[in-house]
Amino acid sequence: MKILPPRRRHLMDAWRDTLTTELRMRLVRGDVIGDALADVDAYCADSGQTPDEAFGDPVAYAVAVAQSLPGTAQVPATRWWEGALQTAGTVLGVTFLLEGLDAAAHSGSGLTGSGTVALGSLLSAVLVVLVVVTVVALLPRLAARSPWLLGLGLALGMTAAVLPPVLWTAPAFSAPAWGLLTGGVLALAVWVPFLRPLQGATRDLVVDPRTGRESFTTPKVIGVLAWTLPAVLLVAAVLVVTLPAPR
Amino acid sequence: MTEPSPTTSWPADWLRGVLELCVLSVLSAGPTYGYAVAQRLAEAGLGTVKGGTLYPLLTRLETEALAASSWREGDGGPGRKFFELTAAGSAELRSRTVAWNEFIEHARRLLPPLDAPPPTLPLRS
Numbered sequence: 001m002k003i004l005p006p007r008r009r010h011l012m013d014a015w016r017d018t019l020t021t022e023l024r025m026r027l028v029r030g031d032v033i034g035d036a037l038a039d040v041d042a043y044c045a046d047s048g049q050t051p052d053e054a055f056g057d058p059v060a061y062a063v064a065v066a067q068s069l070p071g072t073a074q075v076p077a078t079r080w081w082e083g084a085l086q087t088a089g090t091v092l093g094v095t096f097l098l099e100g101l102d103a104a105a106h107s108g109s110g111l112t113g114s115g116t117v118a119l120g121s122l123l124s125a126v127l128v129v130l131v132v133v134t135v136v137a138l139l140p141r142l143a144a145r146s147p148w149l150l151g152l153g154l155a156l157g158m159t160a161a162v163l164p165p166v167l168w169t170a171p172a173f174s175a176p177a178w179g180l181l182t183g184g185v186l187a188l189a190v191w192v193p194f195l196r197p198l199q200g201a202t203r204d205l206v207v208d209p210r211t212g213r214e215s216f217t218t219p220k221v222i223g224v225l226a227w228t229l230p231a232v233l234l235v236a237a238v239l240v241v242t243l244p245a246p247r
Numbered sequence: 248m249t250e251p252s253p254t255t256s257w258p259a260d261w262l263r264g265v266l267e268l269c270v271l272s273v274l275s276a277g278p279t280y281g282y283a284v285a286q287r288l289a290e291a292g293l294g295t296v297k298g299g300t301l302y303p304l305l306t307r308l309e310t311e312a313l314a315a316s317s318w319r320e321g322d323g324g325p326g327r328k329f330f331e332l333t334a335a336g337s338a339e340l341r342s343r344t345v346a347w348n349e350f351i352e353h354a355r356r357l358l359p360p361l362d363a364p365p366p367t368l369p370l371r372s
Binding site for chain 1: 280281282285297298299302303304306307310318326327328
């Protein structure tokens with residue numbers, strides 16, 4: 001194999017990175033992307049051309065590759081109702097758990113102490129579900145055409161989750177701490193059927209079919225991201241229990 | 248290896264119409280890889296077909312089960328993906344060849360013979 005000069009090598013890597021990103025955004029499976037990259041490598045090694053010379057613009061090539069593939073080459077997309085169920089379970093589960101912990105820690109009656117769920121918390125659950133369902137429904141088009149719109153959707157989702165409970169604190173209902181904690185755990189349990197597919201999705205690696213090894217080293221941050229929700233929940237729980245009640 | 252040298256630059260529309268059939272025909276000679284297909288097309292006088300055109304076409308043939316592929320070890324270099332025609336691909340090649348020949352025969356009959364004088368428009372008085 002030829003040793004390429006550094007600048008040529010850099011251009012080739014940039015081309016491969018763009019192709020990979022564009023195929024990922026079109027929900028193409030990691031092993032299929034690895035196959036497409038190996039096609040490019042093999043052709044360029046034979047012809048002595050750069051990917052740019054032989055395959056043209058990487059975005060246009062990604063479009064052509066994605067159109068030529070069968071449906072089975074795509075990562076199964078999240079269905080809107082799955083997204084809605086996961087989101088509603090997460091928002092309500094986190095709210096109930098934190099309110100339950102707050103009541104148990106600060107009411108003076110332990111698990112039988114009364115906790116209150118604000119109307120704003122329920123409203124945020126509804127709003128976040130609406131945002132997530134919209135983003136999931138439009139995801140393939142948004143991701144392919146405008147990553148900025150996708151980012152805007154996610155920002156809207158976060159705003160919808162945070163603002164209503166702060167602005168609308170009127171109580172929706174009260175329940176004993178044990179009831180809220182149980183409700184929180186049950187609501188978060190909606191994730192259980194999706195854990196295995198989620199694990200598969202984070203392991204959808206871009207693999208070179210010639211070597212069986214990863215074409216790219218997966219950044220460690222990808223593995224860390226899967227632990228974001230449990231970690232945030234744990235920190236919030238510790239803060240709720242240890243900080244004095246704001247009453 | 249050398250870059251296939253284009254003998255003629257054909258209109259892209261013409262090439263689009265016949266490229267898939269020609270690739271099926273190249274694969275019918277036996278298992279081969281992407282760059283060799285491009286070379287064979289160039290040698291046949293079809294001009295340079297870039298990897299960016301060829302590979303999506305080969306993938307589409309696989310998707311339609313007209314071709315199958317497998318990675319094989321290279322000679323010292325990286326491995327190559329070899330494509331070969333399936334039974335369905337061979338049948339498709341035969342039927343499309345018949346249809347294509349019929350099509351160009353219709354077109355040929357419509358065109359003026361090469362030894363005929365160029366048509367002239369009658370002068371207006």
